[in-house]
Amino acid sequence: MNVKRSVVALAIAGCALLSGCANVKAFERGHLSQPEMQFDADFSATKLSQQMYAAKEAASGGYTTGGGGCGCN
Amino acid sequence: VAATEKTEQADGNTSTPSPLSALMSAALALPILAIPTKATALENAAIGYRILEYREGDGRMKVREPLLWAKGSLGQFDFAASGMVDLVSGASPQFVSNERGTPIHTLSGASIRDRRNAAEVKVAHRFEGWSLGVSRNVSFENDYTSRALGVEVKADFAEKNTTLQASFGRNNDEISSFDDATLHERRRTREFLVGVTQVIDARSIVQSNLQFTRGKGYFNDPYRFTTTFFPDTPPITVLDTRPGERKQTAWLTRYRRTLSDIQGVLALDYRYYTDDWGIRSHTFGAAYTRTIAEGWKITPGLRYYSQTQADFYRTLLPQSLRGTRDVPSSSDQRLAAFGGLQPSITVTHTLANGATIDLMVSSYRQRASWKLGGDGSDPLATFSARSVMAGITWPFGN
Numbered sequence: 001m002n003v004k005r006s007v008v009a010l011a012i013a014g015c016a017l018l019s020g021c022a023n024v025k026a027f028e029r030g031h032l033s034q035p036e037m038q039f040d041a042d043f044s045a046t047k048l049s050q051q052m053y054a055a056k057e058a059a060s061g062g063y064t065t066g067g068g069g070c071g072c073n
Numbered sequence: 074v075a076a077t078e079k080t081e082q083a084d085g086n087t088s089t090p091s092p093l094s095a096l097m098s099a100a101l102a103l104p105i106l107a108i109p110t111k112a113t114a115l116e117n118a119a120i121g122y123r124i125l126e127y128r129e130g131d132g133r134m135k136v137r138e139p140l141l142w143a144k145g146s147l148g149q150f151d152f153a154a155s156g157m158v159d160l161v162s163g164a165s166p167q168f169v170s171n172e173r174g175t176p177i178h179t180l181s182g183a184s185i186r187d188r189r190n191a192a193e194v195k196v197a198h199r200f201e202g203w204s205l206g207v208s209r210n211v212s213f214e215n216d217y218t219s220r221a222l223g224v225e226v227k228a229d230f231a232e233k234n235t236t237l238q239a240s241f242g243r244n245n246d247e248i249s250s251f252d253d254a255t256l257h258e259r260r261r262t263r264e265f266l267v268g269v270t271q272v273i274d275a276r277s278i279v280q281s282n283l284q285f286t287r288g289k290g291y292f293n294d295p296y297r298f299t300t301t302f303f304p305d306t307p308p309i310t311v312l313d314t315r316p317g318e319r320k321q322t323a324w325l326t327r328y329r330r331t332l333s334d335i336q337g338v339l340a341l342d343y344r345y346y347t348d349d350w351g352i353r354s355h356t357f358g359a360a361y362t363r364t365i366a367e368g369w370k371i372t373p374g375l376r377y378y379s380q381t382q383a384d385f386y387r388t389l390l391p392q393s394l395r396g397t398r399d400v401p402s403s404s405d406q407r408l409a410a411f412g413g414l415q416p417s418i419t420v421t422h423t424l425a426n427g428a429t430i431d432l433m434v435s436s437y438r439q440r441a442s443w444k445l446g447g448d449g450s451d452p453l454a455t456f457s458a459r460s461v462m463a464g465i466t467w468p469f470g471n
Binding site for chain 2: 021022023024025026028029030031032034036037038039042043044045047048049051052053056057058059060061062063064065066067068069070071
């Protein structure tokens with residue numbers, strides 16, 4: 001049931017997002033091209049940080065798939 | 074507190090493949106040979122080095138993680154590779170007992186040493202309006218081996234204002250134990266992720282990912298156990314025992330906005346997590362990057378984490394568990410209800426040739442009372458850690 005609820009919620013949020021967004025042309029994307037505007041621009045920092053959290057917290061996920069596991073204690 | 078004489082030592086030099094071997098192992102699993110070898114200019118290429126120094130309070134674990142990476146584009150192919158070493162030393166909470174009254178953690182002693190070598194290789198091919206990528210991850214410890222494969226599809230719409238993403242991951246883990254030579258267990262995990270990245274306007278962008286993870290196999294911590302003493306009957310000791318299956322759902326949403334008037338970028342993250350072990354979690358992240366001088370940026374950040382406890386988390390065993398072996402029960406503090414706060418500050422310097430150097434300092438603390446809404450688990454030893462992460466990125470090619 002949680003999966004179904006999550007999919008519905010994501011679909012609703014996605015539709016709301018898409019309907020309210022402007023169509024930004026390529027030449028208007030100067031601000032968007034800044035490094036800090038990229039998601040996981042520096043994957044090495046994300047990788048080390050997420051690994052640290054995974055060793056100390058029960059929750060994980062949402063960033064990528066196929067990342068592998070470890071016996072972190 | 075070191076109430077055990079047992080010593081675990083693993084120098085990792087005997088059976089753990091080197092980082093280079095791990096990288097080769099990861100690379101050989103991907104169709105890299107399919108990349109055209111004809112002369113094509115290397116674009117958007119960079120190499121980098123990053124190191125994390127992590128130290129827990131109360132003389133617990135110390136971790137050093139150096140990581141070397143490279144990425145670039147060759148024709149229609151994008152590739153990335155990384156290799157890392159995870160050097161762990163110190164003491165880890167091993168068991169919980171009420172021998173002295175209230176339940177407390179007992180550490181494993183100061184002699185645990187472990188080494189993990191891991192590598193990752195990614196290759197993606199760009200087509201008209203969409204891309205297909207595959208990845209391979211391997212991780213080797215003396216008592217834990219993990220091999221993972223990933224497949225990712227991305228498609229652009231509306232003049233690249235919208236990007237849809239779908240990916241699949243498969244992890245195969247093998248677990249053994251220094252304490253039990255007969256232990257050879259497996260865990261199989263499948264991950265599914267769908268996501269959308271949307272340009273909202275010329276200054277803001279948002280991403281929302283939904284991930285489902287299904288795992289089957291051995292989830293126990295083979296080094297952890299719980300002992301409870303009773304006034305009138307013998308004590309009970311139960312090894313860490315968890316369900317043989319776990320279904321997890323994570324919904325991550327990230328928002329970025331430039332505030333050009335003051336040369337800043339605001340980053341806001343939120344993740345909701347739930348699983349069938351009874352854990353629900355909220356993670357909030359906020360960071361603000363500001364240019365303070367030519368080539369210099371500073372980023373203060375704050376992360377807040379909260380989780381409920383697993384259904385089978387307990388620090389005191391009931392009499393009904395006497396003689397049982399397969400009833401889920403764990404005193405692992407990571408399965409308790411708590412909240413965590415992590416302030417951080419990052420300084421980034423960009424050199425004239427485009428290379429960047431960054432340094433992040435952060436402090437992480439967990440408290441039962443910091444759980445969202447209060448009412449955390451009975452507090453055991455409070456947890457705190459400090460970390461320093463430094464990195465350098467060196468671009469080259471066209």
